[in-house]
Amino acid sequence: MNDPNNNHDLVDRAVAEMLEEPLAEGPSAMVMERTLEAMKKESVEARGGIVGRIGGMGWMYKFAAALLIGLCGVAVVLVVNGVGGGTVAVADVARKLRESRTLACNWTMEVPNGGKPVAMKMTFMEPGRLRVEVPGMAVTILDSSKNKLLVLNPMMKTAIAVDLGEMKAGPANQATDIIEWIEKIKNTTGKQAQNLGSREIVGVEAKGFLMTEQGMEYAVWADAKSGTPLRIEIPIDMGNFKTTVVMSDLVFDQKMDEGLFEIQPPAEYLLVNLDLPMFHSAVGEEDIVAVLRWYAERSEGRFPKALGQWVDFIKVGKQPGQKADQKELMGVMVRIGRATAFLTSLGSGNYGYNGGEVRLGEKEKMVFWYRVEESERWRGIFADLRVEEVGREQILSGRPTK
Amino acid sequence: MIDWEGIVAREGPGVWRRVYRLLGNRADADEVFQETFLAALSFAKRSVVQSWGALLHRLASARAVDRLRQRQRRNTRQEMADFDCVGGGEPEPFQNAEAGELSARLRVALGRLPERQAEVFCLHALEGWKHEEIAREMDISSDAVGVLLHRARARLRELLAPALKVERQVRT
Numbered sequence: 001m002n003d004p005n006n007n008h009d010l011v012d013r014a015v016a017e018m019l020e021e022p023l024a025e026g027p028s029a030m031v032m033e034r035t036l037e038a039m040k041k042e043s044v045e046a047r048g049g050i051v052g053r054i055g056g057m058g059w060m061y062k063f064a065a066a067l068l069i070g071l072c073g074v075a076v077v078l079v080v081n082g083v084g085g086g087t088v089a090v091a092d093v094a095r096k097l098r099e100s101r102t103l104a105c106n107w108t109m110e111v112p113n114g115g116k117p118v119a120m121k122m123t124f125m126e127p128g129r130l131r132v133e134v135p136g137m138a139v140t141i142l143d144s145s146k147n148k149l150l151v152l153n154p155m156m157k158t159a160i161a162v163d164l165g166e167m168k169a170g171p172a173n174q175a176t177d178i179i180e181w182i183e184k185i186k187n188t189t190g191k192q193a194q195n196l197g198s199r200e201i202v203g204v205e206a207k208g209f210l211m212t213e214q215g216m217e218y219a220v221w222a223d224a225k226s227g228t229p230l231r232i233e234i235p236i237d238m239g240n241f242k243t244t245v246v247m248s249d250l251v252f253d254q255k256m257d258e259g260l261f262e263i264q265p266p267a268e269y270l271l272v273n274l275d276l277p278m279f280h281s282a283v284g285e286e287d288i289v290a291v292l293r294w295y296a297e298r299s300e301g302r303f304p305k306a307l308g309q310w311v312d313f314i315k316v317g318k319q320p321g322q323k324a325d326q327k328e329l330m331g332v333m334v335r336i337g338r339a340t341a342f343l344t345s346l347g348s349g350n351y352g353y354n355g356g357e358v359r360l361g362e363k364e365k366m367v368f369w370y371r372v373e374e375s376e377r378w379r380g381i382f383a384d385l386r387v388e389e390v391g392r393e394q395i396l397s398g399r400p401t402k
Numbered sequence: 403m404i405d406w407e408g409i410v411a412r413e414g415p416g417v418w419r420r421v422y423r424l425l426g427n428r429a430d431a432d433e434v435f436q437e438t439f440l441a442a443l444s445f446a447k448r449s450v451v452q453s454w455g456a457l458l459h460r461l462a463s464a465r466a467v468d469r470l471r472q473r474q475r476r477n478t479r480q481e482m483a484d485f486d487c488v489g490g491g492e493p494e495p496f497q498n499a500e501a502g503e504l505s506a507r508l509r510v511a512l513g514r515l516p517e518r519q520a521e522v523f524c525l526h527a528l529e530g531w532k533h534e535e536i537a538r539e540m541d542i543s544s545d546a547v548g549v550l551l552h553r554a555r556a557r558l559r560e561l562l563a564p565a566l567k568v569e570r571q572v573r574t
Contacts, residue, residue: 011508011558015527018505024428027418027435032410035436039406039443091541098518098542127516145514187517212444 090193090209092227093220097186100252101126105232108246122247124182129261141263148263153333158272159265160334184213185232188220196221201230228252283342288368289385290335296360303355303367303383307343346370352395358383369395404446409454410439416455417462424466424524426509434469438462459529460521460539467512467520474513504562511561519554526551 027035102125109118121133128144139152149162188211196208196219206221221231232247265271291313295304298316305312313332343351351370358365363384371378380390417438422431441461442454451457512520522540525531526547533551537544 010504010562011527011555014504014508014511014558014562018423018508019528021423021426021505023419024422024431026422026428027414027432031418031432031435032414035414035439036407036410038436039410039439042440042443094541183517 090195090211093209093222093229094188094193094211096222096227096229096252097188097220100186102253102256103182103186104251104254104256105247106249107132108248109236109243123256123260124186125256125258125261128183130182131260141261143261143263146263150263150265152265152269157269159269160272161263161265184216185211185218185220188213198224204230206230283338283345285342285370285379285381285387287335287338287342289381289387291332291339292355292367292381293385294332294335301360303358303360305356307339307353307355307368346373360384366390366394406439406443409442409458413454413458414439417458420459420462420529421466423528424463424509424512425469426506430469430473434462434465437465441465456535456539460525463524463529464517464521467517467524470509470513470520471517472513474510507562508558511558514561515554515557519550519557522547522550523554523558 102123104121104123107120107122119135121135123131130140130142130144132140132142137153137155139154141150141152142148147163151160151162153159193212194210196210198205198207199221200206201221205224207224208219208221210217210219216234218235219233220229221233222229229250229252230248231250234245234247236243236245288307292303295313295316296302313336317332351368353368354365355367358367361384363382363386365383366380367383367385369378369380369390376392378390378392378395379387380394381387414435418431418435421434421438422428425431425434438458438461442451442458445451445457445461512524515523518540522536525536525539526533531539533544533547536542536547540547542550
């Protein structure tokens with residue numbers, strides 16, 4: 001008989017209790033039918049390969065990607081060519097990924113149409129800790145076991161701390177998905193893999209495998225002899241925008257300082273408590289309105305000449321003779337990130353901007369307009385910053401005015 | 403051509419019961435049930451399936467563990483409060499004595515384990531799989547299964563220990 005004072009059999013008792021619980025009847029006929037229908041649909045639908053699958057993933061991936069694009073610019077097409085053979089088996093590669101406790105790599109995002117790739121340094125440590133550094137811009141530390149997120153701005157010596165546990169829904173709560181993304185890669189079984197052939201990576205003959213792990217697909221290129229992963233490519237599809245995240249210069253099980261993942265800001269940093277409801281909602285037109293208002297109120301009614309030139313906002317925020325309000329600037333940067341994410345989600349053909357020739361308060365003139373996703377409806381932001389539905393003819397008639 | 407209707411009819415009830423047992427919630431069980439078969443479909447497109455039963459039960463355990471982890475992350479604050487309350491030294495007299503409490507705690511604790519530890523533990527402790535069977539299905543060594551199980555049990559003991567503390571307090 002189990003000794004109730006012995007916590008060594010506590011696990012067994014918990015298991016026994018679970019096994020003794022009465023089971024409900026199921027599955028219902030409706031669930032069976034629904035499942036079969038879903039399977040038929042899945043079988044028939046031609047899915048868009050790895051890009052399509054990633055496209056169906058969490059909103060946070062898209063948000064993160066859009067944020068980075070907005071902040072850092074655009075990049076280069078990735079060309080994957082298969083050449084030659086190799087001896088390493090996918091199981092070796094999967095094992096290397098699984099057994100590593102830490103992972104450090106460069107993380108770049110490449111997009112078509114040229115431009116500078118977005119580059120970050122990423123370090124991951126079990127259990128579920130992530131540090132992402134964008135050179136000269138920000139350091140983001142995420143500890144999924146504590147549900148804490150810390151964003152450091154080294155230039156301004158400010159820190160934003162976010163308790164993800166308080167967010168039951170919304171974008172910020174899904175930040176933990178990024179950790180799961182990495183965990184899925186690390187926990188790959190390698191059972192669902194396709195051979196991608198071989199190529200040379202930094203002078204090393206590498207063999208490629210297209211991996212599938214819990215609905216996520218990605219390519220791993222590993223040293224053909226040792227099986228050590230050298231490069232991981234993750235396609236992302238955001239509708240009008242397709243890109244590939246590349247993890248390169250992979251280093252496994254490097255000794256790391258736990259302090260890198262400390263979620264308390266350094267003493268010299270000013271901790272800024274942002275208006276957190278901002279994180280709860282999805283990105284949208286209100287973010288554009290917010291950044292336009294902020295800019296115009298500090299620029300004698302002028303709007304920025306172009307959307308996307310966010311550096312102008314920093315200049316406006318740091319006007320000579322005026323002390324910049326750190327909290328305000330951080331808040332604006334978050335808004336800019338959200339506005340960028342919104343623009344990226346719209347796609348380049350689905351919005352327009354005319355702020356360079358309009359002044360705040362000219363209520364007949366439209367500053368920004370966009371097509372509502374998956375519809376023929378258009379909405380416009382006017383120079384008095386009200387938002388209204390507008391006709392397509394207003395958009396197409398050159399310089400839109402009401 | 404795979405006879406999916408036959409497979410769902412034959413294996414479905416067993417798969418559903420397994421995920422229900424782990425999740426303790428019909429709505430979640432229904433969703434994970436569907437996810438399991440869709441995952442099996444995806445798997446079958448790429449690989450030859452040796453045993454549908456083994457594959458489906460393994461996928462069901464993995465998906466159910468995934469759901470427990472999601473649930474745990476979404477409700478961390480509340481669940482941590484539950485743990486804190488139990489370990490805080492001022493338990494309500496009826497705590498612990500409630501039937502099903504320990505299994506409920508086990509569900510929360512499983513959601514806090516690393517994914518593979520939780521998966522291996524479920525297959526072994528709840529499904530009754532042998533080390534060799536788990537090793538074969540997960541493509542790891544039997545030794546690795548042993549290590550994962552050992553770590554899982556150690557961590558579960560830590561996570562469940564506050565419940566034992568309360569039991570003792572209640573008895574005294």
